[in-house]
Amino acid sequence: MFNERIYNFSAGPSMLPLPVLQEAQRSMLNWNGSGMSVMEMSHRSSAFASIFQDTKDRLRRLMQVPEEYEILFLQGGATTQFSMVPMNLMGRTGKASYALTGNFSTKAYEEAQKFGQCLVACSSADKNHTYIPAQEALSVDRDASYFHYCANNTIYGTEWHYVPETGNVPLVCDMSSNILSKPVDVSKYGLIYAGAQKNMAPAGVTVVILRRDLAGSAPENTPVMLDYATHIKKDSMYNTPPCWCIYVLGLVAKWLEEEMGGLGAMEKVNAEKAAVLYEYLDESRLFRSSVVPADRSRMNVTFRTESAELDAQFAKEAGEAGFSNLKGHRLVGGMRASLYNAMPLAGVKALRNFMADFEKEHI
Ligand SMILES: *Cc1c(COP(=O)(O)O)cnc(C)c1O
Numbered sequence: 621m622f623n624e625r626i627y628n629f630s631a632g633p634s635m636l637p638l639p640v641l642q643e644a645q646r647s648m649l650n651w652n653g654s655g656m657s658v659m660e661m662s663h664r665s666s667a668f669a670s671i672f673q674d675t676k677d678r679l680r681r682l683m684q685v686p687e688e689y690e691i692l693f694l695q696g697g698a699t700t701q702f703s704m705v706p707m708n709l710m711g712r713t714g715k716a717s718y719a720l721t722g723n724f725s726t727k728a729y730e731e732a733q734k735f736g737q738c739l740v741a742c743s744s745a746d747k748n749h750t751y752i753p754a755q756e757a758l759s760v761d762r763d764a765s766y767f768h769y770c771a772n773n774t775i776y777g778t779e780w781h782y783v784p785e786t787g788n789v790p791l792v793c794d795m796s797s798n799i800l801s802k803p804v805d806v807s808k809y810g811l812i813y814a815g816a817q818k819n820m821a822p823a824g825v826t827v828v829i830l831r832r833d834l835a836g837s838a839p840e841n842t843p844v845m846l847d848y849a850t851h852i853k854k855d856s857m858y859n860t861p862p863c864w865c866i867y868v869l870g871l872v873a874k875w876l877e878e879e880m881g882g883l884g885a886m887e888k889v890n891a892e893k894a895a896v897l898y899e900y901l902d903e904s905r906l907f908r909s910s911v912v913p914a915d916r917s918r919m920n921v922t923f924r925t926e927s928a929e930l931d932a933q934f935a936k937e938a939g940e941a942g943f944s945n946l947k948g949h950r951l952v953g954g955m956r957a958s959l960y961n962a963m964p965l966a967g968v969k970a971l972r973n974f975m976a977d978f979e980k981e982h983i
Pocket of ligand 1: 632696697698699700724770772774794795796797816818
């Protein structure tokens, strides 16, 4: 039992910024004098239209999304994008290139095989996804309709610290677990997608940013809800959108813009937070990181001791001390600390101190 908020290191759904939760709480019963909660509003009302537009405008400003790109608020999670991307984009040449650097990129690749020929551009499976292949190691098929990669591997704790060069082949990127953690040059991409529940909002909305010319050539029999053209045409309102999630996403974007100083400033804080843990891990005699230093994720820090029993004991004791959700994903074991935007530097330092105390007791 905790009477105070704790440091929640969950990989997703994950922490939201306290000022965002407080503002959502203040508006819970009566948003802006409307006499109702955002949860109770018609999505066609002018009140909700203003919330929707505000969220979209803020995201466009924060990420500097160029004019020729659409921002869509969809449902079905990032996982639905594993299907929507090939359904909509594979038709151009009938094939696509996939970089396999972890669990989700491999799932995306497997799903895409239903819709055409999928080529493996690179794979880090040979070393259990503990690194990111270099540009020189990528084989990009020039005829591919697109090149798909996952910018941050949430489970393994690796992150692409460069944007792949693919010539004329459009880049498609799953940014679910590092979107809004740093500036990105959107103009280098054809399509970016991200489930919101890691670094943006509550679970239930998926953000898709796509260059408009890539939509509109899905096959005739594409289900209407799975065709990007439908959502572009109706400005994400073909059916009822996830209104509450879009509202909270707007609050998060406002917090980033007005309190955190935008994505450039956020990147600095995130680098500092990650360095606190990695510097400790590199010195520790008990804990270690298995990821190649140059490819370490700033969002999901994976680490372990030499023993699975000790890992379990650590995660349990940390949880009791108010550092929750540190148990690693079942695919890799060990521990994982997710340091998304909402995790304050103080939380990371407190965790490092807790780890150092645990180390003293067990070495
Ligand atoms: C969590 C996650 C997913 C799956 O997202 P859902 O919204 O649950 O479908 C996909 N890709 C990455 C990188 C993730 O972190």
